[in-house]
Amino acid sequence: MIIPWIPDLRVELAFRMDTLAAVLSILILGVGSLVLFYCARYFRPGDAQMGAFGSQLLAFAAAMFGLVTADDLILLFIFWEITTVLSYLLIGYSAHRLSARRAALQALIVTTFGGLTMLVGMVLIGDAAGTLRISEILAMAPQLLERGAVIDVAIALMLVGAVSKSALLPFHFWLPAAMAAPTPVSAYLHAAAMVKAGIYLVARLAPGFSESAYWHGVVLVLGLATMLLGGWRALRQYDLKLILAYGTVSQLGFLTLVVGLGNREAAVAGLGLLLAHGFFKATLFLVVGIVDHQAGTRDIRKLSGIHRSAPKLFIVALIGAASMAGIPPLLGFVAKESVYETFVHYAEKQGTAGAAVLLAGVVIGSILTFAYSARFVWGGFATKANCQPTAFKRVPWSFLAAPGVLAAVTVIFGLWPKPLDAAIASYADLYPADGDPTHLALWHGFTTALLLTVITIGAGVLLFLQRNRVEAVQARFTAPLDAERSYRGIIGVLDDVAVWVTGRTQRGSLMFYLFVILSVAVVTPLFALIVRDAPLPSEFHAFDSPLQPVIGVGIILGALAAVRANKRFLAVLMVSVTGYGIALIFALQGAPDLALTQMLVETIVLVAFVLALRSLPARLWQREPAGHRLLRALLGIAFGATMVMIAMTAMASRVAEPISLAFPNLAYEVGGGENIVNVTLVDVRAWDTFGELSVLAMAATGVASLIFIRGRGDKRRRAEGVATGSVDRGREHFASSGRQEATLALARKFSSVSRDAWLVAGRTLAPERRSIIFEVVTRLLFHSVILFSIYLLLAGHNMPGGGFAGGLMAGLALTIRYLAGGRFELAEASPVSAGLLLGGGLGVAGLSAAVPLAFGGQVLQSAIIKFTWPVFGEIKFVTSTIFDIGVYLVVVGLVLDVLRSLGSEIDERSEGVSSDDEETVVPEPDVASREEEEVAR
């Protein structure tokens, strides 16, 4: 069944059910339903998290079922990672316990690490095979193996995923730690299902890829080592669940060993052992759950006499442990017998020392297994000498049902393994039939395998009886390398590296960031010019007109003076000197529009600077002058020089004619205007100007929001209510009987007139601030300047001018009135609030953009309308002028906003009469304390 999901990455939802999948599904679904049944009795009724737990457990079963039936490598990986995430959630069920949280995170990270490595392997194989379908890949396995290194590495990477999932040696530590999970989770995930995913992957790949270079190295060595280590550690545990956990680690090593051997017998024996382990380990975990639930502890030094207080539980536990130990009538024995037979035949056939060591290792492992099974039964159920029998509540039937069924299955299939053997046989067909095929059977006759079993049981009993001496030996011999501590070490080192790297890169200082950015911006073009040769500039000319060098010298002097100035306003003046110099250069170069706009902008910027910085101290004092003075100078010079070199190279490498040659004719015929630059701005490239308007509007809003904080403060206060001469009264205190005092008193006497001759709100200003000449000049100039700005706007299409120049001119007019008459004069001069102006301008521009669409044209398309008026004669009106009006309004709005916020509002604040609730000026200590900053955020 195949449903295509992402054809471009060859990923489909492909499923198939073959024997291997069916055998594992038995385990997953069977044990899954029993565990869920068991949970009904395990949890207390009122638990809030049970809902989430139940859904996660069932989702886990579904994910495992998907994993074993998936026929697409990536689909298998998807279910693989879903099981990882669900195991993270399940282990973290009792999240208030630090051990549970840490174990969950540890399991997640270790298994995801393995999973991601496997993903790389899968992508490599998918890329080499051309398909992601597992069955097809296995079919062409032999051809793939010839590809050599790539496939071997890919298979090795996939094995890393299997090793980490099935908790083999380097990654085994997460399984015992995961015992912090509720016991049903341990029973299902860490015994029957999740850890079997790795074994399933090995079993799936074994038929095709068991001959790949690293296969035997990884599978056999790690498997055997894990088996021995797991068994050895299990003998030292005092917690029943940890005995089983290390037992599982050992059995998983054993399983990987068998399944990964890669011949027909091993396949049969492996699957048999897989089923057997699934049944008996789940039984034992469920039994431990019951013991913990009824007795309240799992510590074998406290449990005593339970075999008498819960005989039925004892029998079930005995069956499970016996099957684990491989005692004859049970399924465990049947599986182990065929495993012994497999390894005996393997040793005979191979004849190498390695095969013999393998056999010996397996036997020793089985001996250890027998020993810790015995320890489990003795620890859990025997009556200990030195402690009184533990109180044990009666075990209700429904609680014991799940382990009971599993124990029964172990016994039935032990006595009658025929159906299992038939089921597994078809999986074994994937291997070439070499020699006598082995069967799962209770009795194989008197073979060396049987002899080995007898040895195993004998040595196991001996090991159990001498357990005190064994523990003494183990206590002395502590583990040289401990995986969990090394994992935590790695995470610790990772954190330290992270802090170190972040400390180096995130200095927090703007100067450092700019330094890095600018040096990268300087180095990369130089690198390009060095690596690849670029044309050397050939034609030069000193200057276009003799005046240019003179102005140039002026500009450079201004720039240097600005750098060295330590008075704030001196620096500002020097920068505006460079600005005006550039305006002159524009004029000389033949750009009247630019010169006009640059001059107006410089003026308004100068006014804005003075208005904003007047409340700051005069000196550009710094507590400690910015360091690295030389370094900054070097970077500046390097940047300047590089830019000059790049400009010259770029200009020298021009080959094609610039497109601007077409502009003059187009502007006149189609645009209908003689001023090419203005036509370009409002018609040909009107979309740029359209964008700029929003930049202007945003800047205006930004300034207003920074100063007014609570919104735009658009409320206008008219002049009537204000007492004459009350605004901005001089607070300088003169000498009481001095001359200034007298002149001030005289001026105040004359200022009582109700209506002012020159400016509407001139009277509101305190007498010592007013200058009659300035007011008279303002009165004369204001209206003519406004008229001139409207002229500039309308004539802009043919003569130098346009929306920007007009708007700036009108802005200057408002500035003059504000400077002459104070903030109430400004309020009188601007009938409309700045927000309205901005909105109106943007609206006019927006509509002039959208309306042409209605007439079938493109956005911002202009049309030329010719009509004749009686008085004015023939008039040619181009609709782009409407757009220009929008520009005009927005520019006036911006200047008004700057004046209102930087001018009037700061005036009010400095007079301390501000109506808005001024944010309390908190003198912030140098390093804001975290708490205060926390609240401020």
Next chain:
Amino acid sequence: MSINITFMVIMGALYACGIYLLLERSLTRVVLGLAMLANATNILLLSTGGFQGLAPLFNAGIAVEDYNDPLPQAFILTSIVISFSVTAFMLGIIYRSWVLSRQDEVQDDIEDRRVASQSSFDAEDDADVPEDTTEFTPPEEAEEAPGSLRATGQSTRPEAKE
């Protein structure tokens, strides 16, 4: 396209002074630096137009090549307007920064320095965790979730303990 040396010199000098001012601690000088860099870029744009030409006011007689290149002029106008609005905005920031903390300095980010100097001990990862051998709290203080933190058994799991 022949290159005008004067423009190059002016541009280079403005860039150098602008960058020097930009890397300053005082906010006013940074803003002045930005304004100077914008002016330098305008000069660069002007020089890409090539030679000094007639003002771009169309009349039929003049050949197309004689005009000064109108396209860079449009770019320069846009650049002037944008640098004007950014300067205005920065003035607002300077005033606000002065009102809030009476200083005209570019302040460093304190969170960065705190992170760079934090200790590596993290309770969640490195705290010592007592071993517990059961999931169920004894009946008397059983709150609704089983297995609250109860250090009962002192089973020595050899490698878990630091």
Next chain:
Amino acid sequence: MNTISLAPLAVVLPFIGAALAFILIRHTRAQRVISISILSVTLILEVILLFSVWETGAQAVNVGGWLPPVGITMVVDQFSALMLVVSSAVSLAVLIYAAGQGMTDGDEDGPISIFHPTYLILVAGVSNAFLAGDLFNLYVGFEILLTASYVLMTLGGTTPRIRAGVTYVVVSVVSSLLFLITIAMIYAATGTVNMADLAVKLGDLDPGTQLMLHLMLLVAFGIKAAVFPLSFWLPDSYPTAPAPVTAVFAGLLTKVGVYAMVRTETLLFPGDRINSLLMVVAGLTMVVGILGALAQTDVKRMLSFTLVSHIGYMVFGLAVGSVVGIGSAVFYVAHHITVQTSLFLVTGLIERRGGTANMDRLGGLAKLSPLLAMLYFIPAINLGGIPPFSGFLGKLGLLEAGVDLGTPLAYLLVAASVLTSLLTLLVMARVWNRAFWRTPEDAVHPDPILLATGAGGSSLRNSGEVVETSSSRFAGRNANDLLPRTMVYPTVGLVALGVSLSVLAGPLFSLSDNAARDMLDRTPYIEAVLGEGAGQ
């Protein structure tokens, strides 16, 4: 008048909306209605554009009727259409979230009245940047969204915002400056600024100048897209802004930079001259970014670092330069916009519910609000690359592209991307362990708001008791006010969009691969703009 000439409306509509919002500055409710309706109409328009472009490939419209290369052209190809739709959907969700926050917190007359027009102009700027077929117009698009972001970044004018605002503004102005310088150089060298015209003319320049201009453009866009050496400014400035603003910044601004890099890499300067350099930069961005995230304790700063780190993935896809590589990068950009924004919105909710965004002081949120826990968990594992979500699919495509390339540097990058994915998962799981699983009592010094409703409030709806002892600014709010519906529903919508990306992965990937094929082929774009014969 076919649909393509409606494309500029995607910019004009928000523009007119902003104008209306300016005029109605004092009626916040009207502003809210305008902005939400305008954004919805724009989203519908962009979806129509996406479907019309899906089959036919790149289409162009000349603004004002001026033929290229004189006039400005707006070009919509599959890549930009996808970007438009995803960014509009995300900005609509964030707008509703912010409006909801404004309503419940009741700061009607406060900065919220400036928020709506500024937000609309930000969206207009982003749409303009995606549509621009002209290099200078791309610069203006950048300027629009930057200036709007300056205002949003310093909204409310508190001390940390001003400090971060200065860093952000100065670095952004420097990046625009470098971009303008590069445009001047390109005009000096070729005499044109129309991108399609440039694609034709840049080829004739000699290699030295081409490489120089190419690198200068990438540096300018690299600052905006926060690529390794140029990305240190981002984690200092983004987290201090209000939650919805940070969400929009994280979702859109860096992606505009990445979009511009993809355009220059494929259209203007084809060929793999600097692919190995891009690979190295991508690797460093990933690793240094995620190491930064590991070191943080504040969730918003941590997410800013993961944002920087995952830009490395997109640059990796770009550096591979194959159809699968760029296709996966396109898909990854769409995925990352959605997931990163939804994570920032959820962090905003965490900040309201837990009183702080600092991981050490949080705890027990899973019990306090299971809905919030789920809202965090899904995008978190999505970002961490857990299948079946879109994060994994994007990374899978990138791995396949890297493996197809097969050079040792590509394998190194594959290893780096896998490591970064693992560390991202570690970072996200750490937040989950501390903020959601840990009991409030275990937190370092938990916010009283956590302890107060600890026992009672288990779910969003029924916990109504008043929180009185909270030090954070949400004192005196009952739990319903802490997570109001108008803020939770857009977050749920965005998370659902993230999940739907994996359900629709098939068609989305075919769209991305078509976009990549057309971009690498270059002629569809050039012919759409300059007419048939132009593409060589």
Next chain:
Amino acid sequence: MLVVLTVLFTVALVAPLMFRRIGRSAFYVLAAVPAAAFVWLLVTFPGTQVPTRRWPRALPTPRRP
């Protein structure tokens, strides 16, 4: 096969609601779903069925559905 998978996942999604309504015994309902899948597995895949008469011959590998 896909049907079994979707059934399992949907019941898992619905499970929290069941628990809220009928509490602990919802586990029995949850246990029933994999049990049903187990039975379905035995029925549809003869390879694993308990053979009656003809088990001596090697059983054919089941066709892929």
